[in-house]
Amino acid sequence: MPTEDADAAKQWTIMRLLRWTADYFSGHGIDTPRIDAEVLLAHCLGLSRIDLYLRHDQPLEQGELARFRELVRRRARREPVAYITGGKEFWSLELQVSPHVLIPRPETELLVEQALEVMGPRKEAVALELGTGTGAISLALASQRPGWWIAASDISPEAVALARANAVKHGLEGRVSFFVSDWLAAVATTEPQFDLIVSNPPYIRSREIGRLEPEISSYEPRLALDGGVSGLECLTRIISAAGPCLKAGGFILLEIGHDQKDAAESLFRDRGVYHQVTTVRDYGGSWRVVMGRKKDAG
Numbered sequence: 001m002p003t004e005d006a007d008a009a010k011q012w013t014i015m016r017l018l019r020w021t022a023d024y025f026s027g028h029g030i031d032t033p034r035i036d037a038e039v040l041l042a043h044c045l046g047l048s049r050i051d052l053y054l055r056h057d058q059p060l061e062q063g064e065l066a067r068f069r070e071l072v073r074r075r076a077r078r079e080p081v082a083y084i085t086g087g088k089e090f091w092s093l094e095l096q097v098s099p100h101v102l103i104p105r106p107e108t109e110l111l112v113e114q115a116l117e118v119m120g121p122r123k124e125a126v127a128l129e130l131g132t133g134t135g136a137i138s139l140a141l142a143s144q145r146p147g148w149w150i151a152a153s154d155i156s157p158e159a160v161a162l163a164r165a166n167a168v169k170h171g172l173e174g175r176v177s178f179f180v181s182d183w184l185a186a187v188a189t190t191e192p193q194f195d196l197i198v199s200n201p202p203y204i205r206s207r208e209i210g211r212l213e214p215e216i217s218s219y220e221p222r223l224a225l226d227g228g229v230s231g232l233e234c235l236t237r238i239i240s241a242a243g244p245c246l247k248a249g250g251f252i253l254l255e256i257g258h259d260q261k262d263a264a265e266s267l268f269r270d271r272g273v274y275h276q277v278t279t280v281r282d283y284g285g286s287w288r289v290v291m292g293r294k295k296d297a298g
Contacts, residue, residue, distance in 0.1 A: 011059045012059065012060050012065060013056065013057050013058060013059050013060070014041065014045075014052050014055055014056050014057070014058050014060070015052075015053075015056040015057065017041060017060065017065075017068070018034070018037050018038060018041060018052065021033075021037035021040075021041070021072055022034040022037045024072065024076070025037060025072075025075065025076070028076045028078075029078075030075065030076075030078075031213075036075055036081050038052060039081055039085065040068070040071045040072065040075060040081065040084065040085070041068060043071070043084075043085045044064060044067050044068045044071055045060075045064060071084055078213075078214035078215050078218065078219070079215070079219055080103055080215045080219055080220070082097045082103045083097065083098070083099055083103070083219060086098070088103055088104050088134070090104040090106075090108070090109065090134070090136040090140065091109055091112060091136070091139075091140035091143065093136070093139055093140065093143065093166075093170055094169075095134045095135070095136055095139075095166045095169075096134070096162060096165055096166055096169070097134055097162075098158070098162055099219060099220075099221065100156055100158035100159055100162065100221060101133040101134050101156070101158075101159045101162055101221065101224065102133050102134075102200075102220055102221065102224035102225070103220065104133070104134055104136040107255075107282045107283075107284070107286075107288055108136065108137065108200050108255060109140070110255075110280065110282050110283070110288050110289055111137060111198060111200060111253055111255050111288075111289050112137055112140045112141060112144075114253055114280055114289050114291065115127075115137075115141060115196060115198050115251070115253055116141070116144055116145070118196075118251050118253070118291065118293075119145075119195070119196060119251065123145070123147040124147045124148065125145070125147075125148045125149075125195040125196060126148070126149050126150075126151075126193060126194050126195050126196075127141060127148055127149070127150045127151070127194060127195060127196040127197070127198065128150070128151045128152070128153070128187065128193075128194045128196070128197045128198070128245070129141075129150065129151070129152040129153070129197075129198050129199060130153055130183055130184065130197065130198075130199035130201065130238060131153070131154055131155075131183075131199050131200065131201050131202075131224070131234075132152035132153060132154045132159065132160070132163050132178065133154060133159050133162075133163065133200075133224065134159070134162060134163055134166055135152060135162070135163030135164070135166045135167055135176065135178065136166075137152075137198055137200065138150045138152040138163070138176045138178075139163075139166060139167060139170060139172055139176060141198075142167075142172045142175040142176050143170070143172065146175070148175070149175070149177075150175060150176045150177070151176075151177050151179070151187070151194075152176055152177070152178050152179075153178070153179050153180065153181035153183075153186060153187075154178075154180065154181070155180065155181065155182050155183075155223070156180075156221075156223065157180050160178045160179065160180050163176075163178045164178050183234070183237055183238055183241065184238070184241040184242060184245060187245055188241065188244070188245070189244065189245060192244065192245060192246055192247040192248070192250070193245055193247070194245055194246055194247060194250060195246075195247055195249075195250045195251070196250060196251050196252075196253075197238075197242050197245070197246060197250070197251070197252040197253070198252075198253045198254070199238055199253075199254050199255070200254075200255040201227070201234035201235060201238060201254060201255070202223070202224055202225050202226050202227045202234050203227040203231050203232070203234065203235060203255070203256055203257045203260060204225050204226060204227050204231055204257065205227060205228070205229065205230065205231040206226050206227075206228060206229055207229075208231075209222065209225055209226060227257075230263075231257060231260060232260065232263055232264070232267065235254060235256065235260075235264055235267060236267055238252075238254065239252070239254075239267045239268055239271060239274075239292075240271065243271060243273045243274075243294065246294045247294065248294055248295065248296045249293065249294060249296060250293070250294050251291060251292070251293050251294075252274070252291065252292055252293075252294075253289055253290070253291040254289070254290050254291070255288060255289055256279070256287065256288065256289070256290050257287075258286035258287055258288070259287075260287070260290075261279045261287040261290065264279065264290040265277050265278075265279060265290060268290070268292040273294055273295055274292035274293060274294060274295065275292070275293055275295050276291075276292065276293040277290070277291070277292040278290070278291060278292075279291075
């Protein structure tokens with residue numbers, strides 16, 4: 001980052017600073033150096049990214065430069081941009097994030113798309129999200145289906161508090177009920193309650209977490225990543241316990257790893273209570289969402 005002497009020697013305009021920062025990030029192995037530079041500078045100045053280019057020749061004050069230096073240092077240490085800015089967009093909803101929750105990914109929007117597709121245009125439904133984190137999936141569904149009632153759980157009290165704050169931010173607090181639970185423990189019942197169950201559970205094999213990018217392995221909560229030795233432990237628990245909670249004809253949709261299609265489909269079929277088991281690819285071509293439908297009583 002430019003030093004105080006460098007600041008004194010030349011004027012740091014928005015465009016000059018963007019170029020310098022993008023080069024600096026490239027040298028530190030950042031995958032998207034220019035985008036990250038833009039997002040962090042826009043956050044620092046309280047502008048949109050397009051405003052940076054509309055004001056490209058605007059010089060920065062010393063206080064602004066000092067604040068931006070600290071953001072750049074944090075990113076160079078591979079801290080995720082979303083944790084630095086405290087926000088991430090999902091389904092056109094700007095969500096608060098914190099190190100207590102997994103950062104919402106664009107691929108997970110496929111889970112929302114598929115849930116809306118299989119449920120069709122029905123105006124009323126009762127849905128359950130497991131491992132809600134920021135509340136991204138539940139809030140996206142609530143924004144699209146005003147007549148649905150959605151319950152959303154997480155084992156982390158900090159995550160539940162954050163999800164509630166995101167619901168309030170978007171005026172959806174009356175449509176989603178957040179609560180603390182270890183998967184389905186708090187809703188276990190012999191009486192089917194839900195038309196739809198969705199989840200993006202931990203599915204990474206324990207031994208593989210240390211090999212992931214530093215942004216993930218060093219910063220995101222392991223609890224939200226670690227799927228056990230096989231990567232299937234949480235998927236197995238959910239699929240096994242969901243049957244009694246799901247109404248006949250109801251759907252369960254789960255995000256999975258790109259190489260877990262066959263194993264995940266077998267988990268559904270082996271239970272004997274699901275049919276129409278299928279897996280959908282994301283827009284990058286990877287297997288992403290596995291789903292099954294509970295058989296009718298007959």
